Amino acid sequence: MSPSIVLLLIVALAVLAFQVGKARAIAVVGGHREVRNLHSLPGHYGLLTAMWCAIPALFVFVAWVAFQDNVLTRLVTAQLAEGQQPIPAAQMSLMLNDLRNVVAGSLPASSVTEPVRLAAAEFVRLKRIAGFSLAGVALGAGILALLWVRARIRPDLRARNEYERLVEWALFACSAVAVLTTVGIVLSIVFEAGRFFSIVPFTEFFFGTNWSPQMAIRADQIGSSGAFGAVPLFVGTLLISLVAMVVAVPLGLFSAIYLAEYAAPKLRRVVKPLLEVLAGVPTVVYGFFAVTTIGPMLRTIGESMGLTVAGESALAAGLVMGIMIIPFVSSLADDMITAVPQSLRDGAYALGATRSETIRQVVLRAALPGIVGGILLAVSRAIGETMIVVMAAGLAANMTFNPLEAVTTVTVQIVTLLVGDQEFDSPKTLAAFALGLMLFLVTLLLNVIALYVVRKYREQYE
Amino acid sequence: MSDKAVPPVREGIRTIGQVTVPEPVFACRDVNVHYGDKHAIKDVNIDIGRAEVLAMIGPSGCGKSTFLRCLNRMNDTIESARVTGLIALDGQDIHDKRRDVVQLRARVGMVFQKPNPFPKSIYENVAYGPRIHGLAADRGELDEIVNVSLRRAGLWEEVKDRLNNPGTSLSGGQQQRLCIARAIAVNPDVILMDEPCSALDPIATARIEDLIDELRESYAICIVTHSMQQAARVSQRTAYFHLGDLIEVGETKKIFTNPQAKLTEDYITGRFG
Numbered sequence: 001m002s003p004s005i006v007l008l009l010i011v012a013l014a015v016l017a018f019q020v021g022k023a024r025a026i027a028v029v030g031g032h033r034e035v036r037n038l039h040s041l042p043g044h045y046g047l048l049t050a051m052w053c054a055i056p057a058l059f060v061f062v063a064w065v066a067f068q069d070n071v072l073t074r075l076v077t078a079q080l081a082e083g084q085q086p087i088p089a090a091q092m093s094l095m096l097n098d099l100r101n102v103v104a105g106s107l108p109a110s111s112v113t114e115p116v117r118l119a120a121a122e123f124v125r126l127k128r129i130a131g132f133s134l135a136g137v138a139l140g141a142g143i144l145a146l147l148w149v150r151a152r153i154r155p156d157l158r159a160r161n162e163y164e165r166l167v168e169w170a171l172f173a174c175s176a177v178a179v180l181t182t183v184g185i186v187l188s189i190v191f192e193a194g195r196f197f198s199i200v201p202f203t204e205f206f207f208g209t210n211w212s213p214q215m216a217i218r219a220d221q222i223g224s225s226g227a228f229g230a231v232p233l234f235v236g237t238l239l240i241s242l243v244a245m246v247v248a249v250p251l252g253l254f255s256a257i258y259l260a261e262y263a264a265p266k267l268r269r270v271v272k273p274l275l276e277v278l279a280g281v282p283t284v285v286y287g288f289f290a291v292t293t294i295g296p297m298l299r300t301i302g303e304s305m306g307l308t309v310a311g312e313s314a315l316a317a318g319l320v321m322g323i324m325i326i327p328f329v330s331s332l333a334d335d336m337i338t339a340v341p342q343s344l345r346d347g348a349y350a351l352g353a354t355r356s357e358t359i360r361q362v363v364l365r366a367a368l369p370g371i372v373g374g375i376l377l378a379v380s381r382a383i384g385e386t387m388i389v390v391m392a393a394g395l396a397a398n399m400t401f402n403p404l405e406a407v408t409t410v411t412v413q414i415v416t417l418l419v420g421d422q423e424f425d426s427p428k429t430l431a432a433f434a435l436g437l438m439l440f441l442v443t444l445l446l447n448v449i450a451l452y453v454v455r456k457y458r459e460q461y462e
Numbered sequence: 463m464s465d466k467a468v469p470p471v472r473e474g475i476r477t478i479g480q481v482t483v484p485e486p487v488f489a490c491r492d493v494n495v496h497y498g499d500k501h502a503i504k505d506v507n508i509d510i511g512r513a514e515v516l517a518m519i520g521p522s523g524c525g526k527s528t529f530l531r532c533l534n535r536m537n538d539t540i541e542s543a544r545v546t547g548l549i550a551l552d553g554q555d556i557h558d559k560r561r562d563v564v565q566l567r568a569r570v571g572m573v574f575q576k577p578n579p580f581p582k583s584i585y586e587n588v589a590y591g592p593r594i595h596g597l598a599a600d601r602g603e604l605d606e607i608v609n610v611s612l613r614r615a616g617l618w619e620e621v622k623d624r625l626n627n628p629g630t631s632l633s634g635g636q637q638q639r640l641c642i643a644r645a646i647a648v649n650p651d652v653i654l655m656d657e658p659c660s661a662l663d664p665i666a667t668a669r670i671e672d673l674i675d676e677l678r679e680s681y682a683i684c685i686v687t688h689s690m691q692q693a694a695r696v697s698q699r700t701a702y703f704h705l706g707d708l709i710e711v712g713e714t715k716k717i718f719t720n721p722q723a724k725l726t727e728d729y730i731t732g733r734f735g
Contacts, residue, residue: 341578345539352565362581
């Protein structure tokens with residue numbers, strides 16, 4: 001019996017429980033006319049019963065599905081090992097691999113050794129049994145819970161309050177999933193980064209200027225000693241982000257000022273959403289725009305001015321990234337400018353300030369913290385941006401501040417380090433986690449500062 | 463400059479009482495304001511004299527704030543507002559195309575209902591007007607203007623040690639006096655006050671009222687207020703507005719003790735409002 005059918009059965013059971021609970025509530029109070037004497041509406045008793053019925057059933061279901069394969073594999077391997085000499089770990093893992101492939105049907109049963117084939121058959125048999133017992137246990141738990149709640153239903157049972165508390169817990173559980181996932185990701189990055197730093201010293205990573213993460217696979221391999229100085233990556237990231245901000249901050253800010261202060265409401269209603277559409281364009285589209293249009297264009301312009309521009313340059317990537325983050329700057333700045341109270345503008349106008357004086361000296365001044373917050377968010381977005389730089393900035397870890405040359409960024413290197421077959425104990429692979437940790441910390445810091453600044457500003461005028 | 467260009471008040475206006483004064487600062491003739499379809503001010507004729515406080519009273523929505531905002535053309539910032547009629551400052555039409563609204567507002571200061579200091583330091587708040595109008599040749603003169611303005615607004619003693627603190631760090635009453643200092647720093651002829659005490663506690667209100675009385679010597683002041691006691695305390699003339707009409711104008715004492723119009727009497731005796 002497949003898990004999805006079990007899930008459907010649980011849902012059906014919950015629906016049944018609702019009806020049972022509701023009917024029971026009406027029955028204990030003595031019919032429809034007497035529902036006023038119930039503490040809560042009959043529906044609340046139904047909901048309470050359904051929730052109590054579904055929770056244990058779902059709990060069993062989730063736990064079972066999560067651990068089933070593990071437990072089954074263990075049972076089967078115990079059988080495999082039975083009566084033989086202990087199997088070495090490497091061979092065991094090979095056998096397990098075969099076993100999984102046979103079970104999944106991607107490897108014909110005839111191509112594996114006899115014990116593995118037997119084990120695979122056993123695995124399939126156990127899995128069938130497990131399916132049925134899952135249904136039995138999960139539904140059993142649900143039915144038991146149903147009966148328990150049904151027995152508790154009396155007119156003075158505070159069903160609404162209990163139901164609402166359960167809902168509150170369910171909501172809490174949902175938010176906990178998101179938070180715990182984040183914590184898990186961070187922990188895994190920290191852990192792997194720790195392994196990296198146990199091989200490569202901090203000082204080399206943070207102060208080394210040579211990035212060449214190729215590791216020798218054989219001892220006699222030449223030229224792949226591996227160098228993990230991340231400074232060129234930081235410089236490249238910084239350079240591209242800088243170019244992007246030089247594009248995005250003035251364009252975004254000025255368009256926000258125009259939209260908020262000068263544009264007719266009609267125009268604003270059309271232009272603002274259009275500008276925000278920029279944020280919805282997939283970054284890979286920006287990427288090939290950078291590669292196929294901006295890159296060659298810059299090269300032609302550069303040649304006509306006697307400059308050598310690399311086909312993949314920081315400038316091309318930065319320009320396109322700048323265009324991409326314009327809406328982040330403009331949208332937030334626009335919100336902040338609009339949030340400046342009219343009374344401040346009136347105060348300035350009443351002193352005889354012109355429109356431009358009012359905007360420059362009063363409105364922007366008041367909106368400044370919010371605008372800075374928006375810019376910081378845009379910076380953190382630029383630093384974390386991957387697709388555009390992968391496509392347009394190049395892979396060469398050049399240590400340069402010349403935007404016409406190819407540079408590489410932290411995100412690009414993470415991608416290249418993890419693409420393809422990797423061994424997870426090589427510093428080359430682990431370096432990706434160290435870089436990821438850096439990226440995470442920097443963007444986290446920027447976001448925290450930005451949110452703090454924005455929130456502080458908002459409190460001021462509300 | 464003289465008021466010769468301003469025509470006399472035409473016959474047959476409905477306003478009761480003496481609407482003109484000799485040598486007025488402001489002379490308003492048949493002023494009408496429309497907000498879209500709404501006729502907010504109807505044929506208002508009134509003069510505002512020098513060195514006097516004119517109080518404008520009336521129930522909510524009667525148009526007194528709208529009329530006040532006509533005097534420094536603040537209604538320009540409202541898209542749907544349309545102002546017609548003659549408003550003359552020292553005999554010159556303020557809507558004259560040859561004159562600029564910036565010059566007008568430099569001569570007609572305004573204090574708002576809610577204190578609205580700029581997000582700048584106390585010093586910069588007061589220095590803002592003189593700066594944009596180029597009234598000070600150097601830093602020394604600017605310091606002097608700020609000093610004098612804060613003194614006149616009765617705020618100097620309280621803030622002299624913290625001129626660089628943000629204006630928003632002051633209490634509500636102090637903020638309002640800062641806004642008054644900001645307005646008088648550009649040395650206007652008239653100060654318009656739109657319910658300047660409605661957001662303040664009684665003690666801060668009393669200070670502002672004392673201040674208004676002192677400022678009267680140098681400026682014509684036009685104040686909109688909801689408090690009849692305040693109008694009686696600070697003003698020399700009172701104008702009563704009702705649903706966009708200017709019902710009655712006269713000496714404050716007379717308006718409050720012996721109103722001529724039935725509507726005025728009903729309002730000040732508290733029958734509605």
